[in-house]
Amino acid sequence: MSRIGKKPVELPSGVSASVSGQTIEVKGPKGTQTFTATDDVTITVDGGSVAVTPRGSSKRARQQWGMSRTIVANLVHGVQNTFKKELEIQGVGYRAAVQGNVLKLNLGYSHDVDFDIPAGVTVQCPKPTEIILEGHDKQLVGETAAKIRDWRRPEPYKGKGIRYKGEYIFQKEGKKK
Structure with missing residues (x-):
C-alpha cells in the first residue's frame, strides 16, 4: 500500500x-x-x-x-504559493542577465546564449552569478532550471558551470607530472 x-x-x-x-x-x-x-x-x-x-x-x-x-x-x-529554484554560475567571465522575456547567458562560448523564458516562470538575476526561477507549476520550474543548467553543466576538475544552489560537485584530482 x-x-x-x-x-x-x-x-x-x-x-x-x-x-x-x-x-x-x-x-x-x-x-x-x-x-x-x-x-x-x-x-x-x-x-x-x-x-x-x-x-x-x-x-x-x-x-x-x-x-x-x-x-x-x-x-x-x-x-x-510559488515553487522556487536557485541556480549559481561559477567560472571566470560567466554571467547572466534578464532582458525582457529572454535570459542572456555568457558561458564561455564564442556566442551568447539567449534562453527564452517560458510563460508561467519568472526569472530574476539579483547578481550576475545568480539565477532565481519562480512559478506555480513545479514541473515547469524544475524543467526550466534543468534546461538552463544543461547549457554548461558543472565540470569535475575546476567546478565551472551552472549548478543548483547548495549542490556539491565532487572535485577530481588533475593530471600529475
Missing part, C-alpha cells in the same frame, strides 16, 4: 477543487491549475480534502496512486 497515496490532500482556506471525470481543477489566490489522472485511480473531493484511491490492485494502479496524489498536492501548493 502506498504510504503517500493513503494521505488525503488538505485544501487550505481560499483554495477550492472540483472534479469532472478524471480531471481535477484547483483554484486559488494565485490562479487555476488542472490535472488529468489516468483511469487507474479515482479522485474524490470530500469537503476540505482531496482523496486519491486506486481502482484495482495492479502494479500500474499502485504506481499511479502515489504519483497522482503527489501531483494533486503540488497543484494545491502551487495555487497558493
